[in-house]
Structures are given as structure tokens and as C-alpha cells.
Amino acid sequence: MQDRAAEATHLMAAMAGGDRQALSRLIVLYGPGLQRYAAQMLPRPDEAEDVAQEVFLRAWRHAGRYDPARAAVSTWLYRIATNLCIDRSRRTGFRRFLGLEAAPEAPTDTPGPHRQLEGRQRLAATRAALRQLPPRQRQALVLRAAGELSTAEIAATLGVTPGAAEQLLVRGRAALRLMLEPDHGDDDD
Structure with a gap:
């Protein structure tokens, strides 16, 4: 865990300098977990990929403002994801309340073994x-x-x-x- 945290801090500094490879590596490190987190937190799990992409877009844009003394990279990324999920949930609930969006249907998996x-x-x-x-x-x-x-x-x-x-x-x-x-x-x- 320590190595991952140290690598993530280094990647944020590289991203602040415009290194796109650093962003790619950060996505590899945290993308799957962020997407799983968003899928569980959103009323529509199919929006999880969009949220994860938005997290990394914001991380790229604001990499220079990241302060490792205030929070670990993982904490910073998951805080962004949490806020995005809350915002999307509110919007979805409001749109559904107004009748602008149908309630999501339950997934229908074909029974296997x-x-x-x-x-x-x-x-x-x-x-x-x-x-x-x-x-x-x-x-x-x-x-x-x-x-x-x-x-x-x-x-x-x-x-x-x-x-x-x-x-x-x-x-x-x-x-x-x-x-x-x-x-x-x-x-x-």
C-alpha cells in the first residue's frame, strides 16, 4: 500500500507538469476501484464509467492544486468520486421526481449454471x-x-x-x- 501511495504522489507531481503518461498510470492504479465504488453508490450503476472518467479529468485539470500534506492521492480521488456520485444521485432523483427520467429497470441476467x-x-x-x-x-x-x-x-x-x-x-x-x-x-x- 505504501509503494502505491508513494507512486501516486509522484504521478500527481508529474501530471502537474503535463505528463500524460502519469495520468495513464494513475488510471491503472485507481480506475477499477473508483469505477466499482461509483457503481455501488449511483442509482444507475451504468454511469460508473462516466464518473470514473470525470474523476480523472478533474485530477488532470487540478493536479497542480493537489497537496500531499493534506490528503493521500487515493483520498483525494475518492472524495472527488463521492461528490460526483452525490451530485448525480441528486440530479437523477430530481429528474425522476419530475417524470423526466424513467426509473431504472432491474437487470435481467440469463440464468446460467x-x-x-x-x-x-x-x-x-x-x-x-x-x-x-x-x-x-x-x-x-x-x-x-x-x-x-x-x-x-x-x-x-x-x-x-x-x-x-x-x-x-x-x-x-x-x-x-x-x-x-x-x-x-x-x-x-
Whole structure:
């Protein structure tokens, strides 16, 4: 993790100098995680790629303003992604409220072998449970899972203390377990 953070800081400095190769490398380092994060945070997961692209476009434009003393590159990028996701969610909700946009349809996967079907059902249940969590708990869990951020990076991204970030993770995991395994608590009988 340290090597990745040091490389990312170096890449930001190179980008500030106009190095496009540095941007390409930064995309390789953080693009997949940012896209997974956005897919979980947006009402329409198909917009995740657009959000990830916008994150890197903003990073390119504002690379000179990045201050490594204030935040890790990962924290800075995920904060941009979080803000973009919030903005898109608000716009989508407002457009839907006005009737300008139809509600997204549930994905229809063609059933495959039994295990694939079970996996898809489990994934769908997990996504549905995630969407029921309070927004901060959901953000913390998705930053950990999709973004592979540490508790300190999650805290910085969400603007909370590391202790508060840890509590968001603990409470979010506990709530997910209750939603996904409701019989789990009855084993004590």
C-alpha cells in the first residue's frame, strides 16, 4: 500500500507538469476501484464509467492544486468520486421526481449454471442490502471493499475521524449481516 501511495504522489507531481503518461498510470492504479465504488453508490450503476472518467479529468485539470500534506492521492480521488456520485444521485432523483427520467429497470441476467445463479442472487441481495444502509455506512463499506481504502483513508475521504470511520464500518457490517442472514441471531436458542 505504501509503494502505491508513494507512486501516486509522484504521478500527481508529474501530471502537474503535463505528463500524460502519469495520468495513464494513475488510471491503472485507481480506475477499477473508483469505477466499482461509483457503481455501488449511483442509482444507475451504468454511469460508473462516466464518473470514473470525470474523476480523472478533474485530477488532470487540478493536479497542480493537489497537496500531499493534506490528503493521500487515493483520498483525494475518492472524495472527488463521492461528490460526483452525490451530485448525480441528486440530479437523477430530481429528474425522476419530475417524470423526466424513467426509473431504472432491474437487470435481467440469463440464468446460467446453478452456482452462477446463486452468486448473482447473493450479489443482488447484497446490493439491495447496501442500498438500505444509511449513506455514510454504505459509503464507508464501499470505499473499503471497492476502493480498498484503509480506515484512515476512508476517514479522510468522508471527513470524519478514524474512530468514526471504524464505527461506520462496524455498524454497516453488522446491519448487512442482519439483513443478509436474519436467522443468524437465533442460533443461541
